[in-house]
Amino acid sequence: MNHFQLICIDCNEAHNPSFELLRCSKCDGILDVRYSSSYIEGIRENLSFNALIELMTPIIDKEFIVSLGEGNTPCTEISTVGSDIKQHLIAKLEYMNPTGSFKDRGVATMISAAKYYGVKEIVEDSSGNAGASVAAYAATAGIKSNIFVPSNAAGSKLAQISAYGAVVHKIDGSRSDVTEKLIDYKDKFDLHYGSHAISPFFIEGNKRFAYEIALNPEIDLPQHIIFPVGNGGLLLGAWKGFMELFLFGLIREMPKLHSVQSELIDPITRAYYSDVFDSQEGVTLATGISVKSPPRLNQIIEVINQTKGRAISITEKQMIDAKEFLCHKGLYCEYTSAVTLAGLHKLVEIGEINTGQTVLLPLTGTGLKEN
Amino acid sequence: MNHFQLICIDCNEAHNPSFELLRCSKCDGILDVRYSSSYIEGIRENLSFNALIELMTPIIDKEFIVSLGEGNTPCTEISTVGSDIKQHLIAKLEYMNPTGSFKDRGVATMISAAKYYGVKEIVEDSSGNAGASVAAYAATAGIKSNIFVPSNAAGSKLAQISAYGAVVHKIDGSRSDVTEKLIDYKDKFDLHYGSHAISPFFIEGNKRFAYEIALNPEIDLPQHIIFPVGNGGLLLGAWKGFMELFLFGLIREMPKLHSVQSELIDPITRAYYSDVFDSQEGVTLATGISVKSPPRLNQIIEVINQTKGRAISITEKQMIDAKEFLCHKGLYCEYTSAVTLAGLHKLVEIGEINTGQTVLLPLTGTGLKEN
Numbered sequence: 001m002n003h004f005q006l007i008c009i010d011c012n013e014a015h016n017p018s019f020e021l022l023r024c025s026k027c028d029g030i031l032d033v034r035y036s037s038s039y040i041e042g043i044r045e046n047l048s049f050n051a052l053i054e055l056m057t058p059i060i061d062k063e064f065i066v067s068l069g070e071g072n073t074p075c076t077e078i079s080t081v082g083s084d085i086k087q088h089l090i091a092k093l094e095y096m097n098p099t100g101s102f103k104d105r106g107v108a109t110m111i112s113a114a115k116y117y118g119v120k121e122i123v124e125d126s127s128g129n130a131g132a133s134v135a136a137y138a139a140t141a142g143i144k145s146n147i148f149v150p151s152n153a154a155g156s157k158l159a160q161i162s163a164y165g166a167v168v169h170k171i172d173g174s175r176s177d178v179t180e181k182l183i184d185y186k187d188k189f190d191l192h193y194g195s196h197a198i199s200p201f202f203i204e205g206n207k208r209f210a211y212e213i214a215l216n217p218e219i220d221l222p223q224h225i226i227f228p229v230g231n232g233g234l235l236l237g238a239w240k241g242f243m244e245l246f247l248f249g250l251i252r253e254m255p256k257l258h259s260v261q262s263e264l265i266d267p268i269t270r271a272y273y274s275d276v277f278d279s280q281e282g283v284t285l286a287t288g289i290s291v292k293s294p295p296r297l298n299q300i301i302e303v304i305n306q307t308k309g310r311a312i313s314i315t316e317k318q319m320i321d322a323k324e325f326l327c328h329k330g331l332y333c334e335y336t337s338a339v340t341l342a343g344l345h346k347l348v349e350i351g352e353i354n355t356g357q358t359v360l361l362p363l364t365g366t367g368l369k370e371n
Numbered sequence: 372m373n374h375f376q377l378i379c380i381d382c383n384e385a386h387n388p389s390f391e392l393l394r395c396s397k398c399d400g401i402l403d404v405r406y407s408s409s410y411i412e413g414i415r416e417n418l419s420f421n422a423l424i425e426l427m428t429p430i431i432d433k434e435f436i437v438s439l440g441e442g443n444t445p446c447t448e449i450s451t452v453g454s455d456i457k458q459h460l461i462a463k464l465e466y467m468n469p470t471g472s473f474k475d476r477g478v479a480t481m482i483s484a485a486k487y488y489g490v491k492e493i494v495e496d497s498s499g500n501a502g503a504s505v506a507a508y509a510a511t512a513g514i515k516s517n518i519f520v521p522s523n524a525a526g527s528k529l530a531q532i533s534a535y536g537a538v539v540h541k542i543d544g545s546r547s548d549v550t551e552k553l554i555d556y557k558d559k560f561d562l563h564y565g566s567h568a569i570s571p572f573f574i575e576g577n578k579r580f581a582y583e584i585a586l587n588p589e590i591d592l593p594q595h596i597i598f599p600v601g602n603g604g605l606l607l608g609a610w611k612g613f614m615e616l617f618l619f620g621l622i623r624e625m626p627k628l629h630s631v632q633s634e635l636i637d638p639i640t641r642a643y644y645s646d647v648f649d650s651q652e653g654v655t656l657a658t659g660i661s662v663k664s665p666p667r668l669n670q671i672i673e674v675i676n677q678t679k680g681r682a683i684s685i686t687e688k689q690m691i692d693a694k695e696f697l698c699h700k701g702l703y704c705e706y707t708s709a710v711t712l713a714g715l716h717k718l719v720e721i722g723e724i725n726t727g728q729t730v731l732l733p734l735t736g737t738g739l740k741e742n
Binding site: 067068069072073074075076093096097098099100132136137139140156159160163164165327328329330331332366367368369 | 438439440443444445446447464467468469470471503507508510511527530531534535536698699700701702703737738739740
């Protein structure tokens, strides 16, 4: 396991990999996986996309790889979006992952790492998609999982998490109270924290999203990808994947990565337009991106700027209309996914996306969970 | 569209294809798609699996093909099922289809045919997976859909069907009352009946299930496949696919196709063991296979016998235990899917499946719909 290290995204300090290390020991910054240059040199000789994604992963010993068939989600064209949209629109159906959301690629890698490091029991806080995903992959790996959820979380999500055999801890109070209780519990029983919001392994697994797009012979590499952003795990994973492909010379241009949030809770958009971090916690239908303080906020802003994307916010009404439109095209997604289409309308309106360009919308979660 | 005809499975009468023809004009029998021998001769020269499945389909004009990314569902190994199971077990995750069930391949072909024949509005009766699938694909094709459902159908299924923009007709009374009301409505407004239980196009689309298994380089062709059977659409489609591959010389052995039902409603098992059709209508948790009089019953029995499979029934308790086991392996499926694992235990017990053999379980629908 010496083909990669965990690097602090703030102070660049390198750490030997471990599962529980979520923050830099020097400055408390967030960590990312980085491969050693000799390892990368070694694999440059075998540059097929398929071989690459097998190699550019922290867990390479097959016996530790935990999978439930995640990834390779289909892409489908969306036609006739409206008279103002003259783009070539592709939806990538992330809700066709094993637990019904994009979380599965990242969690598969995170739980593979947990298995590699001999983790027997794990804690995670989530009210929804991430909790279900961690519960499912932990079950497959034979790892006991404790999922901390707000006591008012949606019934269908709680039922799914329980079905996988996870221990569900329902906590009264705010979302921050849930995390606080989790920390107490984790410390008391000396357990491992499988935080999808922070774990470098989660971001690393999400890279495959980019590889799958670049690999797909049936679609052109899009000029734009519009992400719903809460903790930013998919946007950051995608960016890393595209960067690798770019650095290896396998793609010639980076897509512009855009972030969309609900105007009721939009720390990314606010940080993008000002240097001051302006915190707020509104109630949006897009529960999957209802995140007040994303731990990787600065990193997200950097990626948006670097790829010449934009951070925007949309209204609940725009999101509701977009969900209805997508469902009426046979694409049954959650509100959180529908923000991508609402975002497209806005990005076209402000001239960021032009006629004839190819735009990809990841539909991140299934509408079945919102019943 | 003269590369195939619709053939009566009872009297063998050939009919020119149309969308509304669901029964034989001569004897009222059920119809199947059959390709002309000159067409088959023509494609024998191009025998790659991928090319074959593109060609062995009734709708070959690309402009009429309706797709939401169905099929190519992953296969995953299930380990440590219990001390009595010494088989190599593979689950095929049919719940990772666009609407959450195996129905999507068949419905995609059925709705493609509807589009080809210029159908503008369609009726279908279902309380669940088929209704959602028809609603989704009709939406994509721009066809108006009317889904007739029992008024006590599950809320999550109704929500999904409505979300696609279908008109939902809730009918009080038994399942047969629903079909009766549908027939009245269809006749009154002169609409097309998209019956997944009868349509030859539905069976034809399900063939791809077999091609995907035979195509998959990562798994061996299984000796056994255990199907949950209601109307038998997946078993019959799979059989047709395997038969084509066998006839073309692309597989050397036919898998044994087994049928599993709940003992509370098991017309197939009863017909398999006696020539007398013994009808009953119990209430099982496996709602997806709660079918009292499958229109293709004789055809199902023939396929089971021909492939040397078995028809068996299992208890609700065995099904509940099997679902819990699968979920605890990270496979969140519906009760209807869990009957396959319960069936495996029984088939091993009665000596139909032996140590070391490869067995495939199609997990036909997602647990998310049972909330």
